[in-house]
Amino acid sequence: MFTLSSSRPVLAAVLLALLAGCASQNPYENQQGSGTSKTAKYGGIGAVAGAVAGAAINHDNRGKGALIGAAVAGAAGAGYGYYAxxxxxxxxxxxxxxxxxxxxxxxxxxxxxxxxxxxxxxxxxxxxxxxxxxxxxxxxxxxxxxxxxxxxxxxxxxxxxxxxxxxxxxxxxxxxxxxxxxxxxxxxxxxxxxxxxxxxxxxxxxxxxxxxxxxxxxxxxxxxxx
Missing domain, CATH: 3.30.1330.60 (OmpA-like domain)
Incomplete structure (x- = not known):
């Protein structure tokens, strides 16, 4: 079970993942289209999921596990968005x-x-x-x-x-x-x-x-x- 102190690195990783996922904006957001780039959408969602999964897997160091999970899943999740x-x-x-x-x-x-x-x-x-x-x-x-x-x-x-x-x-x-x-x-x-x-x-x-x-x-x- 997470304690308040042990969950802080995980929360920090999730926030970092969201910021990283939202960093790339569609250069054509003012033209007709989706607005937020698909890179941001899929990267952010994937990174958050990865952060949670990484924390769950790495019981010895949940903060480190969350950061690694966020980085890996965020990059993978952004794949098609970046491509499009x-x-x-x-x-x-x-x-x-x-x-x-x-x-x-x-x-x-x-x-x-x-x-x-x-x-x-x-x-x-x-x-x-x-x-x-x-x-x-x-x-x-x-x-x-x-x-x-x-x-x-x-x-x-x-x-x-x-x-x-x-x-x-x-x-x-x-x-x-x-x-x-x-x-x-x-x-x-x-x-x-x-x-x-x-x-x-x-x-x-x-x-x-x-x-x-x-x-x-x-x-x-x-x-x-x-």
Whole structure:
């Protein structure tokens, strides 16, 4: 059983673990996303758990055990958070000026690719303006290979529903084919055509329809990566 005097080093280790876990903040916390970096979240939680476990294991010196447990578990727990933070940072740099929007929500990173740079009207052939963003994406996906990559095509409501669903699926598949040709592991990729069913703006205006014609690429951690 802990006494007040014996628990003081453990409490100190827990506080140290929390401070260490919170030291790294997401450089994009003022942009859309999770705010606190995943490194801080997982590092802090892991470090606290490690501190408690370390104190329990090292009966002879609970304070020392807590500090060692906090250091080891905190570093391990911060793994995917640090990974996702660095990938997000790289993607924001490489997509700057391309028209592609990078969003972050928790473990998920999403890229929104507007219709004006992706495909010509009623076509699933990749537009020339789309090659640079796709090449940058392929380079990032080869380097950061612990994500699944879901590619979803979207259209406006012009034309029949069946035609738009088919067109959006072909566009998503065109993106997947290009990434695979650039060396991205095909087993990480999945595609889906949402057609006009998930609008982000009104289809009653030209500007709204342009926003709805888009491709979204969503990155999520592979099983075991967290």
């Amino acid at each position: 933070d660095k990938q997000e940072e790289q993607l924001r740099r490489s997509m700057e000026g391309t028209g592609v929007e990078v969003q972050r929500q928790g473990d998920t990173i999403q890229l929104i690719m507007p219709g004006n740079i992706t495909f010509a009207t009623d076509s699933s052939d990749i537009a020339s303006s789309f090659y640079t963003p796709l090449n940058n994406l392929a380079s990032s996906f080869r380097q950061y290979n612990q994500n699944s990559i879901e590619i979803v095509g979207h259209t406006d409501s012009t034309g029949s529903h069946a035609h738009n669903v088919g067109l959006s699926q072909r566009r998503a598949q065109s993106v997947a084919n290009y990434l695979t040709a650039q060396g991205v592991d095909a087993s990480r990729l999945s595609t889906r055509g949402a057609g006009p069913d998930q609008p982000v703006a009104s289809n009653a205006t030209a500007d709204g329809r342009a926003q709805n014609r888009r491709v979204e690429v969503t990155l999520r951690p592979l099983p075991g990566a967290q």
